Amino acid sequence: MSLMNVLARAEAVAAGRAVPAATVRHRRIAERPLVLVPLTTAGEAGAPLGAMVGTDRAEPTLLVVPQPLDRELRFAFFAGLAAAVLPVVDAYADEVETEPATKNREEVEVCADAPQIVVPNSAALDYVRLLGRSTRYLRTVEDPDAPHPVPVPVPLLGRWLTHYAERARTPGSSLLVAMTELLTRHWATGQSAMEDQHLGALLGWIDPPDGLDGGSAAARAQTGRGPDGLLLSPPAGPATDPVFDNRVLAPALERYDAARSAGATGPMRVAEADVRRLVASQLRPTWDDVWHGVDLLRALPEGAHVEERWKRDRWSFTGHRDRLRAGEPPQPRRDDAVTAAQKLAGRETAQARLYAQEALDDPLVMAARRLAGEAFTGTVLSVEMTWSEGRRPMPRPLLTLTTPDLPQADPATRAYRALPGAKSAQTAEVVSLTPAPGVPAQRGAGGAPAEGPSAAGGGPAAADVPPAAGPAPAAEPQSGPLWQVVVRLTGGMGTGKTPREGSVPEPGDRVTFTLFAHDQRGGPALPEAEATPWTHGGPPQARETAVPEAPDTATAEDFL
């Protein structure tokens, strides 16, 4: 946990409620998200107990498996889930935009929007992946030899869920999101990160009900039980509360089993209705919590780069739509080495992109980068015009700034500055970094830099720059700058000898440079490897080489 985060949590404890960890929203919240709250049977990997799903908070679709160990009933659940999810997916598949051709690719269509799935927590997100895995190879009624056929849409559902769960591994993507992750990204609570995994407790800190502070609201959510002994805020799943399992669910399932084996239709209906009611009672609070979270997030203004990342999600959605339409086989159980490496590389790029974009969109994130020495904000003291050598001299102005930040930079370290209205960042390099003149020596935190310029003069090579791993400065920013940084601008000033208007800051301007690049390879909003449309050869490791995977073997006690 970063120091910034520790401080925020300490403030939250004092305030009795969560404090901001972001000033803008860093993820897309769709206009009509599909909320999915799954529950599973304890100890059974592939035996769902029920789910609440839908795009209308007032009218969730309730799916319940009255006996999770019964294959037929599980398959009926999958069919119900497919009926709830696939129409939503289909509604986005045909509304497309055309992306004009570029020199690297032809004109191509991309879905104008994509469905977003929101689940309560990361365990539920993993469960979506598991549901995808357990359904995408199931054999359907179209297969005459299938011993336990499922309705046709079920494997299709599995493939979409698999795709969404896979996409969720890409940093910054919003196709499938866990509410606890969204909320902890934007608020810091007065409890530990581990306790934040409980959606009810997390919401308790962020938006406590009237009359309660965050700590008491969280405590009530974690441990409060009603007169029936059941939790007021049941776990958001996918596992249920053991007390619920043992005290009420198990007897209800037994009644159902008894009625069923006795062939008593009436009592069976009653028992089934009981199970439905019980499972719904565990799902509904979480369902409401997820929508509560959606409201809280919507109230935050969207970050400037969120749209761009969402476009990548739309590419991802479009790519999968195309693979299905092209009749490709389901995703393999395990990626081959090349695909796995490509995915990993893609995620690393996405991570670096997200890292930069969040900082650019949000001063609070930039503050953390500044604290870590990865960026610095300062006031321009002077600008000295210089030019590069050679036949066509280019402007290379030297900026001297004062800053309370201590960038972890050596001479010649590249730096970047966001230019308003420009497509890419202005490039620069750090020339020198010295303690600002006139600053009392004892300001420092006991490290060499605080002892003034003479201390840094130990070796000629280190003359200008304190060691990059040096201690953080101990200045009170209010009491004046501590570091003087000289930066040479190397780009973003046009092609002439005179810098383009507005591209060079003036004395007195406040500027921010980052030591991380703002754009990542791949340029803006190109489809990623995994999303390469089939019209353009499909993703690497094209489908010709792919051998369809055999379905799982069915045995008497399968939980498939």
Added chain:
Amino acid sequence: MSTTHHTLRERLAALRGPGTAPRPLDARALAALAANPGCRRRALMDAAGVDKGAVAEALGAPARFGQSRFAFSRGHAFEARVKADGCAELLRLLGAEGARAQVPDLAAAGPEGRTARTRLALAEAPRGGWTLLDHPLLAVEVAGSTVFLEPDAVAVAPDGSWTVVEIKSFPILDGAADAMKVGAAARQAAVYVLALDAVEAGRARSAILLVCPKDFSNLPTAESVDVRKQLAVTRRQLARLTRIEEIAAALPEAVTFDPAAPRPELTAAVDAVPAAYAPECLSSCELAFHCRARAREADAVDALGRALRSDLGDLTTLASVRAASCSTAPTADPAVAALRRAAALRAEALAAATGGPA
């Protein structure tokens, strides 16, 4: 000796409360204890066989975890399947398909009797064939007191080596299992290896056999898991535990953890033993809600996470963290200096976001 209790065993029985049967420690609990070696409260109560769940309940801070009947019956059904027909499946997973194994009867009176029986069976296992010990009982010394442990099975191979078998009901899906669950199983199994080493050092293999259902089926599959790392960690952590005698000696004579004792007395008794709360306790110790409440009352930084401490130096309370963040006096403390910078940057950013001047 001034004490009225002459042996540690008597003292521990007194701590537990008169007429309360000791609660045996299992490997899971021991692994959890090893994970938080700084906690004397847990070490003492576990050594004394105190039912911490009952104590937590009596303190008004009951633990939230319990086991679902469904998970329980699934676990049992699966283990029964692995051990059916003279452990035929287990032998297959051990790489001895079709072989027959001796499965000695390990029943005996009392834990001491059962451990003796297990030792005997291990000693008598004939070379050249397989012997499978179904739920043997092993003993280890922990901080000066004996703990009994019951692995799911121990296999004696024809070459005389011992393999710990751990049977779990979470699936190995497409060749991979939940890393957290595998980690927990490995820590538990390491404790068994440790206990086998106490019988005869070097006989137990440091690769254990983890048996799980394959994919979504009930068919057993297995992975060999190297627990050398967990073994080293557990050994080191257990060695760090303060000797139970010492912890007990620091307590007043009358202290008891009897859940039937009046709440104020019980609370005082529990709080008389130093603890080391961290959020991880919430998933591993029945007393977590009580200890958390205490840590919060003490405004302890640790209540937010143990990792924080390295950044904060001498600042152990949240109030001191906040005070440091808005202090202005010159300081030589790097933690204070860094907190001030953090606070100033945070305030500046929040002001910028609300439309104030950047």
